[in-house]
Amino acid sequence: MSRSDLTLKFVSRAMAIISAAIVLLILGFLVRESEPALRELGLARFFTDASWHPLSGKFNFTPMIAATLLTSLGAIMIATPLGIASAVFAHFYAPPLLVNWHRRLIELLAGIPSVVFGLWGLVVLAPLVARMGGSGQNLLTATIVLGLMVLPTVALLSDAAIASVPREWIQGAAALGLQRWAIVVKVVLPGARRGIGSGVMLALTRALGETMAVLMLAGNIVEMPKSLLSPARTLNANIALELGYASASHRSVLFVSGLMLMLVVSVIVVGVSRRKGPSDAWR
Amino acid sequence: MKSIHALLVVSTLALSLTGCTGNSAKEGDSKDGGELTGKLTLTGSSTVAPLATEIAKRFEELHPGVRIDVQTGGSGKGIADARMGVVDIGMASRSLKPDEADLTAHQIAADGVGMIVHNSNMVKELTRDQVIAIYTDKINNWKEVGGEDREITVVHKAEGRATLEVFLTHFGMENPTIKADVIVGDNEHGVKTVAGAEGSIGYVSIGTAEADIGAGVPIRLLPLGGVEATSANVGSGEFPMSRPLNLVTKSAPSPLATEFIRFCQSSHVHDLVRSQYFVPVARETDVAK
Numbered sequence: 207m208s209r210s211d212l213t214l215k216f217v218s219r220a221m222a223i224i225s226a227a228i229v230l231l232i233l234g235f236l237v238r239e240s241e242p243a244l245r246e247l248g249l250a251r252f253f254t255d256a257s258w259h260p261l262s263g264k265f266n267f268t269p270m271i272a273a274t275l276l277t278s279l280g281a282i283m284i285a286t287p288l289g290i291a292s293a294v295f296a297h298f299y300a301p302p303l304l305v306n307w308h309r310r311l312i313e314l315l316a317g318i319p320s321v322v323f324g325l326w327g328l329v330v331l332a333p334l335v336a337r338m339g340g341s342g343q344n345l346l347t348a349t350i351v352l353g354l355m356v357l358p359t360v361a362l363l364s365d366a367a368i369a370s371v372p373r374e375w376i377q378g379a380a381a382l383g384l385q386r387w388a389i390v391v392k393v394v395l396p397g398a399r400r401g402i403g404s405g406v407m408l409a410l411t412r413a414l415g416e417t418m419a420v421l422m423l424a425g426n427i428v429e430m431p432k433s434l435l436s437p438a439r440t441l442n443a444n445i446a447l448e449l450g451y452a453s454a455s456h457r458s459v460l461f462v463s464g465l466m467l468m469l470v471v472s473v474i475v476v477g478v479s480r481r482k483g484p485s486d487a488w489r
Numbered sequence: 490m491k492s493i494h495a496l497l498v499v500s501t502l503a504l505s506l507t508g509c510t511g512n513s514a515k516e517g518d519s520k521d522g523g524e525l526t527g528k529l530t531l532t533g534s535s536t537v538a539p540l541a542t543e544i545a546k547r548f549e550e551l552h553p554g555v556r557i558d559v560q561t562g563g564s565g566k567g568i569a570d571a572r573m574g575v576v577d578i579g580m581a582s583r584s585l586k587p588d589e590a591d592l593t594a595h596q597i598a599a600d601g602v603g604m605i606v607h608n609s610n611m612v613k614e615l616t617r618d619q620v621i622a623i624y625t626d627k628i629n630n631w632k633e634v635g636g637e638d639r640e641i642t643v644v645h646k647a648e649g650r651a652t653l654e655v656f657l658t659h660f661g662m663e664n665p666t667i668k669a670d671v672i673v674g675d676n677e678h679g680v681k682t683v684a685g686a687e688g689s690i691g692y693v694s695i696g697t698a699e700a701d702i703g704a705g706v707p708i709r710l711l712p713l714g715g716v717e718a719t720s721a722n723v724g725s726g727e728f729p730m731s732r733p734l735n736l737v738t739k740s741a742p743s744p745l746a747t748e749f750i751r752f753c754q755s756s757h758v759h760d761l762v763r764s765q766y767f768v769p770v771a772r773e774t775d776v777a778k
Binding site for chain 1: 647649664665669673678
């Protein structure tokens with residue numbers, strides 16, 4: 207093995223260990239901080255208690271888990287068609303002059319801070335939704351804004367995935383006389399499936415982790431949502447809303463909600479990656 | 490004559506300045522003699538922090554050897570940090586609870602909490618019972634309290650917030666009995682929520698509300714018990730729903746912390762207190778006793 211090969215081997219090994227260790231360290235920290243609450247209350251009470259009133263000793267997480275999943279899945283349902291369509295547009299239908307501008311704009315969308323999204327939602331979108339009744343701060347508003355926030359992730363990764371589909375396939379398909387739509391639907395999208403899939407996956411985890419915008423827009427009532435127009439509180443919003451003001455035992459319970467969120471995310475990540483199988487098949 | 494006067498003023502100023510840096514210890518503010526040096530850390534209430542930051546800046550100007558670091562995190566954190574000795578001074582926008590009796594609170598200002606509604610709302614005043622009924626979902630339409638036919642959107646604060654505790658204590662309510670439609674974080678979030686939904690009612694710090702009303706945000710403060718919700722009425726003690734802004738220390742704070750707290754309570758900072766839409770407290774308590 208050459209000298210530079212050895213160096214790279216050790217550097218990459220060290221960096222890989224560090225990145226993996228950080229996840230484990232954070233997980234360990236979460237477990238340590240939430241341990242007092244778990245020991246005192248047991249896991250079951252977080253699902254069977256009457257409501258979430260931590261200062262009165264009631265700790266039901268279920269509505270918040272539901273809200274977290276609903277907003278994130280809703281956001282993905284908005285972002286996926288928009289994102290894939292935008293990537294297809296950029297590759298196959300956009301006039302050459304527009305392509306670069308379109309990409310820059312999508313990248314710009316990715317750079318907008320979440321608190322700005324939240325503020326925009328609060329001042330512009332919420333009053334519009336409020337015309338349907340209530341305050342306008344509900345699942346619908348939060349999901350729409352969350353969808354716009356994760357849209358660039360889907361769009362840019364789909365864009366890259368489509369770009370990496372071999373040109374020969376497209377040319378071959380064209381030579382066979384396929385129409386443009388057929389090339390896109392039958393050749394390009396299946397070929398870019400894995401890349402688009404990981405884009406959606408990344409967007410989903412980003413949506414699950416988003417705190418600020420959801421906190422500003424979801425209404426934050428801890429109740430099982432009855433419709434799209436009911437307010438709801440996500441696990442992250444719960445931590446952000448209450449952590450600064452929480453005393454010892456309340457704090458510990460909030461860390462349990464962080465742990466719960468980690469669990470939800472890891473169940474999804476593991477579930478999806480198992481279904482997809484190992485991706486580094488070249489070795 | 491005039492120029493001599495000016496000269497006198499300048500020289501006195503210069504003298505008092507050197508006094509502060511400690512060249513002549515008998516002069517100026519440093520009553521405990523000698524130069525004040527060191528570092529103070531404050532954490533706690535996001536309501537008190539901006540005020541404390543401003544006061545700290547002025548204090549640092551007077552005592553160049555002192556560095557003051559102000560961080561936020563909520564009253565709960567301020568109290569916990571002060572108790573654990575992580576920081577020199579905690580900031581809390583409420584009175585101490587009975588189980589926090591090991592700490593000492595030093596009030597530096599007062600803040601009122603006022604009920605706000607959208608500007609287009611016709612209701613001029615709500616009685617105590619009406620507010621309680623609205624917040625417990627017994628009244629759900631503005632027409633029941635003399636307004637137009639519109640559903641009431643109840644805006645409430647997240648558990649643990651100081652304004653929430655002031656509100657609950659004033660109306661004698663328990664948090665689990667409240668049926669809210671929106672739960673908000675800080676005061677600005679509350680103001681924007683009420684401004685965005687015509688049928689809503691909420692409660693925020695009067696200082697914040699007055700500032701936003703001045704900036705043209707379409708909200709209105711409701712009087713409480715016949716008293717208008719204004720900073721002036723909070724200062725005079727007439728307005729019933731108010732809270733103290735406290736600096737919290739363990740029983741024996743350091744000389745530097747003591748000096749800083751004394752400065753915060755002195756009339757030298759009243760202009761800063763007013764500029765943050767709070768109300769200065771008239772009485773000056775003795776700290777190190």
